[in-house]
Amino acid sequence: MVTVSPNKIIRIAIADDIPILRKGLILLLNSYKPCGVDIEANNGQELINKIKLAENKPDICILDISMPVMDGYETLSVIKQCWPNIKVVILSVHYNEYTIIRTVREGASCCLPKEVDTDELFTAIKQVHNKGYYHTELVKHYLTNSMYEDVRKLKLNKNEQEFLRLCCSDMSYKQIALQMELSPRTIDGYRDDLFLKLNIKSRSALVMFALQTGLVTSPSEKA
Amino acid sequence: MVTVSPNKIIRIAIADDIPILRKGLILLLNSYKPCGVDIEANNGQELINKIKLAENKPDICILDISMPVMDGYETLSVIKQCWPNIKVVILSVHYNEYTIIRTVREGASCCLPKEVDTDELFTAIKQVHNKGYYHTELVKHYLTNSMYEDVRKLKLNKNEQEFLRLCCSDMSYKQIALQMELSPRTIDGYRDDLFLKLNIKSRSALVMFALQTGLVTSPSEKA
DNA sequence: CAACTATACCGTTAAAACACCCTTTTCTTT
DNA sequence: AAAGAAAAGGGTGTTTTAACGGTATAGTTG
Incomplete structure (x- = not known):
């Protein structure tokens, strides 16, 4: 169990099948003091394998939705089942009512579109780490106002x-x-x-x- | 007119509406010796405005396809009309027969999927700068074997x-x-x-x- | 066991989509 | 001015989709 302290490094794992984005994201996040990226993976399955082997589990996983082998929806589900304390941030081009409701209801701490600017991404990660969640206006809107009543049926x-x-x-x-x-x-x-x-x-x-x-x-x- | 020499820096301009990808790409390319990124833009229109104002035009433009205001197809068309010497590399999630044929026939020197790994991206940029083009197997395949006969009708x-x-x-x-x-x-x-x-x-x-x-x-x- | 649930299946009707062949108008090109 | 291309509109018939209101069976669970 990790004690959260304002100066502690936030350990991050990333799963995304676009190497240039993944590499870029790692450079960006590592350049931001409180963050350190320990794990990167090309898809969900690979990420889960690496987390299993890791001595120190990451604090936050950043997941893309569409990936080969295992997509973000399924990966999120597995992570929350195996390691409920790991926070998940969804970062994807897919940013719509279905994706937001399904991932947030499944336990994602944050759902952001890939168009997010770097400052907001940093803010989101910090807040997810400290408060446990970061919801954009659109996410808040859908959480209080969604046409999907029976969330179980979204799978x-x-x-x-x-x-x-x-x-x-x-x-x-x-x-x-x-x-x-x-x-x-x-x-x-x-x-x-x-x-x-x-x-x-x-x-x-x-x-x-x-x-x-x-x-x-x-x-x-x-x- | 620029004399091409093996050690000269390749000046690059980037248009992509995903800031984290753009920023990451800039960090990556700048870390690769022969490259230097001078211009970045959030969409095609912005890129064109910046090129107009630039004293030294870029050697290579890297364009995304789907961008707000002006998309990659139109941006490519404008660039090749105004500055035929600027080489264009299309780097997009859209990687299919239509996109490939339309952009390459319009004058793109290279068309890559965003899933490209960093090494191949470097190779592509170097070869575009030296030889004028870099075609993947899929691009070659469609160039010799496309169902689109009348390319003018693709617009x-x-x-x-x-x-x-x-x-x-x-x-x-x-x-x-x-x-x-x-x-x-x-x-x-x-x-x-x-x-x-x-x-x-x-x-x-x-x-x-x-x-x-x-x-x-x-x-x-x-x- | 009874009740519930999920899954597969069925029939009818009306609307929409698709195929095919055609005319008129306008604008461009020679 | 004639030829040709491009854009809009047309008629007709078949196939596919979509809306509605159902049944049968297997598996689960209280």
Whole structure:
């Protein structure tokens, strides 16, 4: 257990699949006195492995959302389960109601867009370390005023994820059903459920959602 | 006119709307001996203004694609018109056939994904400065083997851009027609044209295209 | 065991999307 | 002035999507 003192160094771990951003971020944070970056990883899985091996666990993890192997949503979930004391800061291009609500409700201490300026990032890290959280105006807004009532339903199961991925293509629902070896009616049900949960009315909006939340990244390969 | 010598410093200008990436990139490049970053900008318009005022023009501009005010596509076009000797390197998360073909045909010396590692970035910059270009395998592949025959048609006009933007929403084509104050038939034509040009068959794929190329970024505000 | 829940599945109807072939107007180019 | 390209509008028919209101089954849990 670590005693928090104003002059103590804040140990930081970073997971991001963009090396130039990661390297840049490390240089930036190390140049900021109270911070020291101990761990860097290219994706969530790698980060978790490195934390497991680390003698001194980091105080704060900075996570990107869309990463290969294990994305930020899942990584956050694992970290909060294994090491509830480690604070998590989400730093991602994905900055929308879904991402904010899902990550903050899952235990993220802070959710920032990559467009954040360096001063605000420093402020955020300091406040997360001292007070346990840093919420921007948009985060505060969604926390008090979100269309997502049932937060548990924000996590998609395997089939829903696969369906969403295949929606991001030229395939008709019939073709998606064929691909997933399910009845077209079942696919219909997945769609209706998602429309209801996400409060949208068209497949186009579903594609928007999938890409903007980072739940789908690559174009679905036509098998 | 500058004489190229192996030991000369390569003057660099950067336009990217993500400050932490920009700052990081500057630290990285400045730490690499032959490079010096003179100009940084938050978007294309700002970059162009700064180049206009600069006594010594940069050798290389590093451009992001999706930026506010003026995006990378347009910025590239202006730079090559005003200062044909300035080399342009596109460095963006958008790394697909459209982006590659459009930027390289427009005169970009290099097109890299943001996932590039730092060594390859250094190599690319050195080679762009010395040989005038640096093409990755994917860029080479698309240069010899692209589905886009008529490259002039890759630029979308104002109406097509607006149509594409409005496609990224819950609106039906009828509603889009209303919003744009055009006949539904005209909108139908826009769609058919784009389908033909881009070799796709559905609005979902259109939305994918719009977001993955950076031609549309923000969700279209429902007016 | 009964109640609940999640998952897969079904049918009908109306609206939207897509394909295909076509005309008119305007503006540019030769 | 004629030819040609570009932009807007059109008609018609098929396929796909979306909205609505359901059932059946397996697994979980009190």
